Amino acid sequence: MSKALEMERDSAAMAYDYEVVKEDFAHAGAASSDIKKKCREIGLDKDLIRRIAVMTYEAEINIVIHSEGGVITVMIMGDRIEIWAVDRGPGIEDVALAMTAGYSTAKTSAREMGFGAGMGLPNMKKCCDEFYIESAKGEPTRIKMVIQI
Known part of the structure; x- marks a missing residue:
């Protein structure tokens, strides 16, 4: 876990971690479904829940398809929800190209x-208020998405 993620996690009111396994298509979507359920339980607005569900599903599927596995962390703060998707590589060679709708x-x-x-990253960015991605070939990819509540 990165230092930035550790610090954010320590200040969260609630935090949930979901392990995502490489090429585990049978369970792809399980994490995002559980996240959606937890959001309903705490009474979040339906539009927020829809956006969170899209973001986490796309992140989860990208980890399943493109990486060596990873973790999705959802943190509910007082004024925002942060979603981190961190994989174990192999990284994205050209992030700008990967952000292009339809590129896969x-x-x-x-x-x-x-x-x-090729809609995962563009959909994630479209659904959140803040989007950060850090990746390079041969390195883990780290995505941070924020929704203000």
Whole structure:
């Protein structure tokens, strides 16, 4: 866990971590479904829940398809919700290109299951108030998404 994530986690009212396994398509979407359920339980607005569900689902699927596995952390703060998606590599060679709608490096096997259309990162960015991505080839990818509440 990065220092920045540790510090944010320490100040969260509630925090949840979800392990996401490489190429585990059978369980893809389980984390985002649980996050959506928890958001309903604490009484968040339906529009916020929809945005959070899209962001976490897209992050989860990207980890399943493109990485060596990773963790999604959801932190509920007083004025915001932070979602961190941190994988274990192999990193994104060209982040600007990866942010282009429709661009994908997904394997044929993922595409045949209906995944890998190249909308994950653009959808994540579109649904949040703040979006940060840090990645380089051969390194983990770290994404931080913030929604103000």
